[in-house]
Amino acid sequence: MVSSLVIGRLYTFGVSLLIALIAYPSQIFLFIPAFDNVSTTFKVLIPLNLLVIMVYWNYYLAVQTDPGRVPIEWVDKIPESILIPCNEERRAEGITGPRFCKTCDIYKPPRTHHCRYCRRCVLKMDHHCPWINNCVGYFNYAHFVRFTLYVNIACLYILILLIWRIHKILDDLQHFRFDSEPNTAQVILYVVEFALSFCVFFCVGMLSVYHLYCVTQNQSTIEGWERSKVTRLIRRKRISPVKYPFDIGFYRNICFVMGDNPLLWLWPQQARGDGLSFPVRPNTDPEIPFYWPPRDPDELRPSIFSNRYHQQQQQIHGGEEVIDNNNNTEDYVDSDEYYDSGSLSDSDYSISDEEERLRQPVMRMKRQYRRVSNHKQQQQQQHSPQPISSSSSSNLLLSQSPPLMEQYPESNHHVPLVARNIIMKKDD
Ligand SMILES: [Zn+2]
Numbered sequence: 001m002v003s004s005l006v007i008g009r010l011y012t013f014g015v016s017l018l019i020a021l022i023a024y025p026s027q028i029f030l031f032i033p034a035f036d037n038v039s040t041t042f043k044v045l046i047p048l049n050l051l052v053i054m055v056y057w058n059y060y061l062a063v064q065t066d067p068g069r070v071p072i073e074w075v076d077k078i079p080e081s082i083l084i085p086c087n088e089e090r091r092a093e094g095i096t097g098p099r100f101c102k103t104c105d106i107y108k109p110p111r112t113h114h115c116r117y118c119r120r121c122v123l124k125m126d127h128h129c130p131w132i133n134n135c136v137g138y139f140n141y142a143h144f145v146r147f148t149l150y151v152n153i154a155c156l157y158i159l160i161l162l163i164w165r166i167h168k169i170l171d172d173l174q175h176f177r178f179d180s181e182p183n184t185a186q187v188i189l190y191v192v193e194f195a196l197s198f199c200v201f202f203c204v205g206m207l208s209v210y211h212l213y214c215v216t217q218n219q220s221t222i223e224g225w226e227r228s229k230v231t232r233l234i235r236r237k238r239i240s241p242v243k244y245p246f247d248i249g250f251y252r253n254i255c256f257v258m259g260d261n262p263l264l265w266l267w268p269q270q271a272r273g274d275g276l277s278f279p280v281r282p283n284t285d286p287e288i289p290f291y292w293p294p295r296d297p298d299e300l301r302p303s304i305f306s307n308r309y310h311q312q313q314q315q316i317h318g319g320e321e322v323i324d325n326n327n328n329t330e331d332y333v334d335s336d337e338y339y340d341s342g343s344l345s346d347s348d349y350s351i352s353d354e355e356e357r358l359r360q361p362v363m364r365m366k367r368q369y370r371r372v373s374n375h376k377q378q379q380q381q382q383h384s385p386q387p388i389s390s391s392s393s394s395n396l397l398l399s400q401s402p403p404l405m406e407q408y409p410e411s412n413h414h415v416p417l418v419a420r421n422i423i424m425k426k427d428d
């Protein structure tokens, strides 16, 4: 823990040093001596130093701003309807129950993911960035994007000045003017500064272009991966066509991240909203953000919380069900079909060791299911050409697979905190 803290500090110190190394030696030893008068020097170098200030300022904000943690008030904002297990029809479309983080013991707000480095759920998590020693999430994403943009602009500015200066030196030498001929130390500095600026411009530039694309799509890096997976599932007809719910249009997407006033998009400002609820495209099912992304129906599995959740409800309410699943409670009571799409999915960004341990039986079950399924399909093909449908495949998976709770009878997993709180509230 202490070592990771030290390594994190070393990263931020290294980045600050790199910025200083690119920005200042070139000005002091290469540019200032090259200008003929003070006025030109100021005109050229003041904008550059303003850019450097903006780089440091946005870097500081990206490092220091908490990306967003799930607040305790989130409990009050969860619509009870999303805690109801999805019916078979929706599960066949890859729409699952609410997303749950076992490590934090809380239902995840839409777009929230668990970060194993920060050891907590992060609102609208983009990625964990060692260079800022912080997660990039809802509240510091715009700072991060502005930081990368200012790094690019500042590096481009320095590269243009370096190229202009080298061009002038070569021109002078061609015309036998040796006044501006650089000494050996300056030549080395030219090469080092050019290499550093170009490398940073190239690497951070690619990052910037990707994040600008993400801003225009209103998606995080994780959601980009999820969207690719959803597109694949739709193309293979594993799930029904569904549109990414958070894309609210090119201009509004940018405003959502960078602010409403385009003149201030590059000016540091706090993120609006609470990071718990998000605007969605028109005609979107209001529950979709809580379940997003849809998954391959064959990869869904019974929740490890299901049995205990049900038992707890019965103990508290003497067998009377609290949550009415649209008169569909019988399915819920008799089966282990309370799904969660939280921490144990393939597409989840970070999976803790314990989750990984729990995943192994699921993968074994899937392999076993595929073997049985292939065998069955071959048999069917011999008698009839009709393929197995997705929902029947899902049922087959369940029928072939013992519930996880049976495999882990000693499991300490308990009723989710949020569900408990909702039950308590209902008692009051
Ligand atoms: Zn978590």
Ligand SMILES: [Zn+2]
Pocket: 115, 116, 117, 118, 119, 122, 127, 128, 129, 134, 135, 136
């Ligand atoms: Zn993190």
